[in-house]
Amino acid sequence: MEDLLGQLQHSLEKGFINRQHSEFSRFKPELLxxxxxxxxxxxxxxxxxxxxxxxxxxxxxxxxxxxxxxxxxxxxxxxxxxxxxxxxxxxxxxxxxxxxxxxxxxxxxxxxxxxxxxxxxxxxxxxxxxxxxxxxxxxxxxxxxxxxxxxxxxxxxxxxxxxxxxxxxxxxxxxxxxxxxxxxxxxxxxxxxxxxxxVIPRVAELPGNYMTNRMEAALRVEPNQMQQAALHGIEQVRLKEENRALVVSATGTGKTYLAAFDVRKYGPEKMLFVVHREQILQKAKEDFKRILGGDDKDFGILSGSSRSTDAKYLFATIQTMSKPEVLRTFDRDSFDYVLIDESHRAGASTYQRLIDYFDPAFLLGMTATPERSDGYDLFQLFDYNVAYEIRLQEALEEKMLTPFHYFGVTDIEVAGRKQEVETFQLLTSDERVERILEKLHYYGFSGDQVRGLIFCSSKREARLLSDELNTHGFRTCALTGEDSQEKRMIEVNRLEQGQLDYLITVDIFNEGIDIPSINQVVMLRQTESSIVFIQQLGRGLRKHDSKEFVTVIDFIANYKNNYLIPVALSGDRSQNKDSIRRKMIDKSYIKGTSTINFEAVAKERVYDSINAARLTDMKLLKDAYVDLKNRIGRIPMLADFYEHHSIDPVVIGRKKDHYDAFLAAVKEEKPGLSAAHAQVLTMVTQELLSGKRIHEVYLLEKLLDAGVLSKRCFQETLVEKGIREDASTLASMESVLTLRFFKRADQQKYGDYALIEISEEGYQLSPHVKKLLNDSWFRRLFEDVLRAAQLRSGRYNQAELLTRLEKYSRKDVCRLLNWDKDEQSTMYGYKTKHGTCPIFVTYHKEGEVEASIDYGDTFINPEVFHWFTRSRRTTSSKEVLEISEAEQRGIDLHLFVKKDDDEGRDFYYLGEVKPDRASIKDTTMPDAQGRELPVVTMNLLLKESVDQQIYDYLHEDMY
CATH class of the missing domain: 3.30.870.10 (Endonuclease Chain A)
Incomplete structure (x- = not known):
């Protein structure tokens, strides 16, 4: 209570009397x-x-x-x-x-x-x-x-x-x-x-002066902002005299209109538009007609019984067009402009046959998901000319899609390895059906009537669920791959006309279907692929006058692939668990009015999945490597991974000592490296690649260019960039680059040679490193690590020793607090040295001495952390006095916390703390044998309040 009153008094002082008041209060007034x-x-x-x-x-x-x-x-x-x-x-x-x-x-x-x-x-x-x-x-x-x-x-x-x-x-x-x-x-x-x-309903008024000239009307239709940017990108490809281009654009962003605008601009004598599903042919034709104008006879369809082969603008299904007997009816140069919709499918033999046959003046591919799981190089097909790219998050920010509210809800448990029949019975049980009905009702939909898509895990489940929902008063239809195209079209039309409430399917509607009025998407299957997840989510994102937003209800059971949910929603391809956890904590990557919400137990299941996931399995990393290589058309370097938002380079560094070893593991042809080269490359990869401190990186970069650099000149460089340049930090940098900082085992691992020499003149590369840099492949790899580190360093505040809410290992902390040696092995929970004392806490301890709940490290609130010293310590112990009297002794206390050991060796840095002197007291805690051991407990007051989302993540334990 006294702390509460004190905090409120500080908030009054700072908020209403003196904004320079230095005492922090979590209750300070805020403008939101x-x-x-x-x-x-x-x-x-x-x-x-x-x-x-x-x-x-x-x-x-x-x-x-x-x-x-x-x-x-x-x-x-x-x-x-x-x-x-x-x-x-x-x-x-x-x-x-x-x-x-x-x-x-x-x-x-x-x-x-x-x-x-x-x-x-x-x-x-x-x-x-x-x-x-x-x-x-x-x-x-x-x-x-x-x-x-x-x-x-x-x-x-x-x-x-x-x-x-x-x-x-x-x-x-x-x-x-x-x-x-x-x-x-x-x-x-x-x-x-x-x-x-x-209330008078809003009625859209028809234009008073209806234009009968279709061509004039078409020319008055202008591209939106995204389409203008994409059109410019396509034109830039053509100006380079390239004849192929790829557009990557999220579902619902108007790819068909974009294609029509470019055709209007290009003015082909004859155009071919290829799709993989008949359902969207007619709509694509109508969209083009609206943009291009012209006579009806100019637009034709080649599919099924329709054979309008003489049309100027021909719309065909791949199934029909790729038949050899159909292809032979056309000359190879019949079409000077060919468009391939959903071009990520172009690796199939049917598409390859068509692409090999025709020789258009320009070939345009369009897709929302260019990544392929079969290793096919889609980017090579389009000569690596990505004319434009906009993903889900950017499309939402540009208000090109309908906002969505995603709800990760708790599904029934699917514990252990159940037989298929048993799992099916569980997924179609009365309990699960009741839960589905409850969530559909609670989370609702936008508009007057539900028009929903439900994705199931099997055909049997889809049919049985349809029967169950129908008995509860809903109007549903189950559609699977066994149903004809005609049947699918009939049921889609019934949904659009309000004669059905739900279509229940497995995977056939992941793409290639356009039902803009869908206002609820329900996922009743585990997430096996982030690509499929986005495809299914995208079914509801097209804008429509009947809805303000889309409700997405995702039933989350205890599946191992739940970690793919935040990956898909955020577009995070880093394979970095810390990065994926952060996407669960901070959802600001979703722009506009869209929101991402998880029920408490569902959220914990996702965290459990992230902890258990093997994101650095070589197969996953190799797939990501191949995707990036396909995209850029060459061997990617570490900096390429960062710039293309692919694997976090640090993940590669943790998997292999250095990038050359990783390239060898993926069987890439490359020059060889000597053991000495590998040792130095290992050092810069393991110690500098993270970018947590940029000083070493900048110095090495400068020395690569200048050869010799004075200390004063280097300090001026740091000042210009707004980076710390105090003597202690520079001494620590020198200790790292001369290997003095490291333990003997690390020194041997890194080759026992310093990277730099230090003299009165300043800094220069060591003779050993200069000699190694004569190898062009090594130099490229060395410079690449520095480049990637520099790119990655932007997430850290280089003007400070440490960055709040970022993660650090004990070894990182020794280095970044400017300790002269790596003392991680003797640091344990805390250690005082050089005027600093880092305190490390694992919040949920497993396999340790059990203590009652009153004897655990815990947050009292986002500003106060209740902490225990090591056992067998009293308030008069030397190490305890260094902490309890930290302010008087000029010792800075830094608090690091991780939720549990599943998070690995890194801890969230929560900032500086100071002990609440009134809370320090001697107490005891039991050891494994039940003996009471002396221990000191105290409240640590955080200088800056922990973000509520991080606090909830660390503090809440829903089980």
């Missing part, structure tokens, strides 16, 4: 603004408070379905914890749609009332915690745009439970609450009748 470039939004503050509160009160005039969807999984987690809240909203200006009131009724732990007052326009959120309240008040209603995108001003304040300001807000809320009618189905029924009569 949506700022994409800073990865900040109001929603994050709102959900952070929800996660930690005991109860909550919302008073918001306006609520949208999309806004409510951003909170649904969080509210469900609160319901599981028994935490309830209240929402007071309104019918002001008839803004709130009747459907959002129906959605509010689904919240089991939230009571909702309707403010009975004219002009109700409040926007406030109150959260009750232990002994204090948090208040967010300002301009943000409960809409996704207000919480994530719009320019809004909201103030976040904290008050003691006895504070007057919070009592004023509560009194106002409860005064309105007591007068407000309760939200009930009957109230919604009457409001719905009023809404239909009073």
């Amino acid at each position: 603004v949506n700022q994409v470039h800073k990865r900040q939004d109001v929603l994050t503050s709102l959900t952070d408070e929800l996660k930690a509160c005991r109860t909550f009160l919302f008073s918001v005039a306006f609520i949208t379905e999309s806004g409510l969807a951003t909170l649904k999984s969080h509210l469900l987690d609160l319901h599981e914890k028994g935490i309830e809240g209240k929402i007071l909203t309104s019918t002001y200006q008839n803004f709130n749609h009747p459907k959002v009131f129906k959605e509010l009724l689904k919240l089991k732990n939230v009571e909702v009332r309707i403010a009975d007052i004219e002009g109700f326009h409040s926007k406030g959120y109150i959260f009750q915690h232990d002994h204090y309240y948090s208040l967010i008040v300002g301009s943000s209603n409960l809409t996704s745009s207000a919480l994530k995108v719009n320019y809004e001003w909201n103030v976040k304040l904290n008050s003691h439970e006895n504070g007057e300001i919070i009592h004023h807000f509560q009194e106002q809320f409860h005064e309105m609450w007591e007068k407000a009618p309760l939200l009930t189905p009957d109230w919604i029924y009457h409001y719905e009748r009023f809404f239909e009569e009073a």
Whole structure:
């Protein structure tokens, strides 16, 4: 309580009296603004408070379905914890749609009332915690745009439970609450009748002057921003006198229109457009007709019984066009422009036959997923000319797609290795069907009627689930590869016309199907491929007037490949577990109003999968290597992996000592290296590639160019770049590059030769390294490590010793705190040296001495960490005094925490801490034999509050 009062007093001083006040307080007043470039939004503050509160009160005039969807999984987690809240909203200006009131009724732990007052326009959120309240008040209603995108001003304040300001807000809320009618189905029924009569629906007006000249109308259709950029990229390829190009563009971003715009620009005498499914032929033809204009006879189809081979613009299925007897009816130069849709399929024999036969003046390929699992080099087919590329995350940011709300929900357990029959019975059991129905109802959909796609794991499951849903009042149809194209078209049309609620399928609708009105995508199968995941997600991302967003419900069981979910959503191909975990913690890579949400148990299952995944298996790394080699058309270097957002170079360095060894492992032809070359290459790879400190890298780069460099000149370079240049850091750098820092075993591993020589004149490369650099292949590899390290270093604050919330090993910390030797082996949990003391904590300890819950290292809150020293220590022990009296002795304490040993050897750096002197005390803890051992415990106060998402990840244990 005393700490709480002190923190509140500091917040008052800093927020309202003196902004230079130095004492940190987690309760300082904040202005909450949506700022994409800073990865900040109001929603994050709102959900952070929800996660930690005991109860909550919302008073918001306006609520949208999309806004409510951003909170649904969080509210469900609160319901599981028994935490309830209240929402007071309104019918002001008839803004709130009747459907959002129906959605509010689904919240089991939230009571909702309707403010009975004219002009109700409040926007406030109150959260009750232990002994204090948090208040967010300002301009943000409960809409996704207000919480994530719009320019809004909201103030976040904290008050003691006895504070007057919070009592004023509560009194106002409860005064309105007591007068407000309760939200009930009957109230919604009457409001719905009023809404239909009073609110004039928005009707799209037809243009008054309809143009009969189709060509003139077509020319008035202009490409959007993405299409303009892509058209420019294609034109640049042609200006280089290249005749093939590839466009990589996320599903739903208008690839067909883009192709039509380029055909209009190119003006071919005859064009061929090839697709792999008949369903999209007719639509592709109509899209081209809209952009190109011209007579109907100019556009023809070659598929099935249709044989319009003389058309100027011919649209054909690959199945028909690739038949030898059909190909022979055309001359090889019949088409001067050929387009291949979904060109990632071009490795198939049917496509190869067509491509080998025709000789167009220009060949354009279009795909959303150029990566191939069969090793086929799609990029080579298009002469490595990637004219334009836009992936899911960029397309969302450019508002080219419908926003989505993804919900990772908890599926039933599939424990152990069950027989196929047993697994099938489990997946189609009454319990699972009830859970599916519950989640479909709770998370809902945008619009007046559900139009959903459900992806199952087997044909049997799809058919049985369709039968089960139909018995529960839904209108569904199961479609599999056994159904004819005609049958599929009929059922798709029924879904679009509202005669069906769901199509249930296995994989046949992953691509090549266009149903823009889909407003709910349900995944009832484990994620086997990030490519397939994005394809299925993409089925709902096309824009349509009937929906504001798409609901994606992903049922997550305890499958080993769950780690692919954050990989797919973020596009992270690093194979770096830390990077993938960060994508679960920080979801700012998803732009606009889209959100990613996981129910608590589902989230833990994904983390378990990340921990267990073998992401550095050589097969996975080789596949990624081949993909990148195919993309760039040559042997990739480490820097290429980073620049093309592929494998994290550090992952390659951890798998093999150096890149030459990795190339040998993937059977790449290359020059050989001597043992001496390999030793130096190992040193720079293992110690410098991460980019955690850039000094060594910059010095080696400078010496490669200049030969000799004075210390003063090097310091000036660091100053220009805003990098630390203090004597201690430079001495540490020198110790690393001369190998003095390392243990004897590492020195031998690295060849026992210094990389640099130091004299009064300054620095120069050692004779040993100069000699090795005469080998051109070694020099290329050496320079590549430095280049990759420099690229990777941007994630670290080079002006500081360490970067908060990044991860470091004990060895990293010895080096970056400027210790003269690597002392990781004797550091254990903490060690004081050179005026610094790093403290390492594994939060969830396994296989260690069991202690009661009262004797564990733990967060009290995001600003206070309750910590125990080593056993057999007292408050008078020398090492304890160095920590307890750290401020007086000028010792900086640094806290490093990892969740458990599954995270490997690296720890999150949480920043500097200082001991709360009043909390330091002697106590005991039991050892394995039950004997009580002396130990010291204290609270460590963090200089800067831990981000709530990192705090939740480390602190929460849902099992």
